[in-house]
Amino acid sequence: MSQNHEARTPQGGPWVIDAREIGHQPGSSRSYQRSAPAPAGFGLDLIKVAEGDPVELDLLAESVVEGILVSGTASAQLTGECARCLDPVADEVEVQVRELFAYPDSATDSSTDEDEVERIVDDLIDLGPVVRDAVLLSLPSAPVCSPDCPGLCSGCGAKWAELDADHTHETIDPRWAALKERFGGTEEEN
Incomplete structure (x- = not known):
């Protein structure tokens, strides 16, 4: 029935x-x-x-x-x-x-x-x-727009897909920051 x-x-x-x-x-x-x-x-x-x-x-x-x-x-x-x-x-x-x-x-x-x-x-x-x-x-707990989505740059928040391939941010180890302040320049220069 x-x-x-x-x-x-x-x-x-x-x-x-x-x-x-x-x-x-x-x-x-x-x-x-x-x-x-x-x-x-x-x-x-x-x-x-x-x-x-x-x-x-x-x-x-x-x-x-x-x-x-x-x-x-x-x-x-x-x-x-x-x-x-x-x-x-x-x-x-x-x-x-x-x-x-x-x-x-x-x-x-x-x-x-x-x-x-x-x-x-x-x-x-x-x-x-x-x-x-x-x-x-x-449901996926972390959905993605595509499996190969590169995400966002942790330094500036811009989309990696829209940034140049050579995009970087200068980061200084906080333990060396005082030396940079005192002597100036980058770690490689000192």
């Missing part, structure tokens, strides 16, 4: 599935294709799904003895900045989602810790935290 569900979303918006639509009979299922707006905090410091941008959900919810098993994919556009040169970065993310949402008073209450399995609350399944966690785990 597989059905497709697109238009109607229960109270709570597109991140919520009404478990009553699927039924409690093991084997019954329903497909969901939705676009849900990303809430705040859907990413890391340097790369994220911008708040309000669509997250495309293509999921199958299947009734099993202990609850409802939700599996499928979530995809979205990413925006951020390169960890090396701070240029804008745009990318896509697609993650696999597979999570059991347990019925209240199911066998999982006694066989698992409270935070080990997601729970169905008031016949509603909140997909937001599960999809958010899957997206966060897939």
